[in-house]
Amino acid sequence: MKTDPDVLSTDAPQCDRCGRCLSVCPVYSVSHVETDSPRGRTDLTSAVTSGELNPGPRFFEAVDRCLLCRSCAVACPKGVDTASNVLAARAEVSRPHGPGARLGEAAMDALIPHRSLMSACVRTAGVFSRLLPADKAGRRHFPEYLPQMLSGRGVPPITGRPLQKRLPSLVPRSPGSPNRGRAVFFTGCFYGLVDFGPGLAAVKMLCDNGFDVLIPPDQQCCGAPALFSGRLKSFKTVLRKNLRSLAAVEGPILTACPTCASVLRAHYPEIAARMGGPEAEQAKSLGPRVQEALTFLAGLSSLSLPGSTQIRSAAVHQPCHFVHAGGDPAAVADLMRKRGVELVMNGETACCGGGGVSSLKNPDLARELGSAAAGKIAASGAEVASAACPGCVLQIGSHLGKAGSNMPAIHPLEILCPIR
Ligand code: SF4
Ligand code: SF4
Structure with a gap:
């Protein structure tokens, strides 16, 4: 090495x-x-x-x-x-690569540092995804006859226009709410480009609770797929771009994706320190400002939760990156109680195996862990499954569908703040 x-x-x-x-x-x-x-x-x-x-x-x-x-x-x-x-x-550690792996790496290096290109690819994928078969809950999957990496794999609901095209870059606090200053929202790729629901719910909850929410227009992917695949050059490119976008603006930096939160909080300072230069200091001050949105909201005094939900009970899966990177499972339970939703399960499931890069490389392992977590959740009798992570929602939803369950899987923010 x-x-x-x-x-x-x-x-x-x-x-x-x-x-x-x-x-x-x-x-x-x-x-x-x-x-x-x-x-x-x-x-x-x-x-x-x-x-x-x-x-x-x-x-x-x-x-x-x-x-x-x-x-x-x-x-x-x-x-x-x-x-x-x-x-x-x-x-x-350099390794022998076949043409498929080289193509995958080239695609990642092209997409990760270029948000507009990634957005165009996601929208194109959204058109083709409508051709895939759907289960009883409307979730789409790749057909089982495809190669193992894709066979039966769940496909996220690609909701068309990116979150940043649906909202202005500065969303003012809701009328009548107390003025709590500014919060910065980091959308992440999934909730920014693929499924806008949890991001929109997070922004609305922040505005309802007195924050002017800035969504920096030049933010990029956090770089997790590149970092987790060993593509450090691409990771450092987005790290620099995100530091330019986020370091200069004031306020807590919040995101609905715990993987983004853990990468910005922990990996940016760690890797930027080794890079040296101005990025090291910027990342060091940025890290502590980053928080997963649910935990941040639960910590507010006099939380306001306008509206109501039709959902009465939920089985909550606690994602690994949420639990081990600063998220607070008790915060989710607290928010659900405030919303009047019964938690029939909270964190009793082990890792669902849905981590993006790993699950693609190890489909057997992902299937075994995913079906175990989904089986436990399906048996709970809850109305919905919920997890504060896009990978877990996709993985658990996909395996619920495979087990014949029509239980929806959604982010807790969509229960707390129903917007669609
Ligand atoms: S999969 Fe196992 S070795 Fe890897 S981080 Fe998790 S507990 Fe550690
Ligand atoms: S838990 Fe024990 S065996 Fe595992 S890495 Fe730590 S010291 Fe080693």
Whole structure:
């Protein structure tokens, strides 16, 4: 592994092999194979870093099967962060690539740093997605006969015009609300370009609670797909663009996507510090300003929740990136109670396996974890399934459909603030 000061180094020497992380790793819970465990992955990345081991197919498989959920980092008494070791390995260890993988990487490098191109591709995909079969709840899936990476995979509801075309860049607070100053809204790609519902609900709730909401027009993808795939050059390009867009404006930076929140809060300062220059200071001050929107809203004094919902009960799945990156599961429960929705389940499901890049590379694993989470939710008897993450909503909804359930899967913001 070459050493690049811009990426993360491995911290395997701190591991004392206690094994606690094995009990929380969703991948190990399925395979029970040591190289699928956090301890095994950390051992392997350490051996490759030190030159003891030449990376081969088994190494790349172990690195690619990590879902980056960070459950192991929370459980580890020594502070070993296997997900960071895995990210470093994905970025630094060169591997043999077939034409399909090279094409995928080229597409990612072209799309991630160019929001308008990504938007055009999403809208085109939206037209074709209407040709796909739908389940009882209207969710569309790729047909089962396609190659394993796509077979049966859920397709998000592509809602046409991007969020930023539906709202002005500065949305004023609602009439009669207390003046709480300005909040900055980071849409993320999914809620900005694919499904505008949760983003619109977040902005409305912020305005109803006295915030003027700025939606910076030049914001980009947070870069998570590039970072998680080891495409650091593309990641750094969007990091610089987003810092230019967000660092100069005042106010808390909020997003409905916990993956965006975790990347902006944790990875921007970490990687910008290694890049040096003005970005290091900008990212250091930006990180603490970023928060997942539900947790922020739950922390407001005298929260106003205008309107009402027809939904009476929900089974809430707590996404890994929400739980392990600053989101507060109790905040979701609190908001639901205020809205009068009964939580028949809150966080009893394990990782759903829906993480975008990992689920594409490991469709078997994603299916097993997805059907387990959806099965538990379907059995809860709740009216809707809910998760504060676009990947989890898609994955759980898709597996509910496959199990013959017409239970909808939606973001909690759409329950709290029904707008469509
Ligand atoms: S919990 Fe931490 S110290 Fe224990 S085996 Fe896992 S990585 Fe090593
Ligand atoms: S980040 Fe999650 S999937 Fe990866 S090794 Fe840790 S617990 Fe397992």
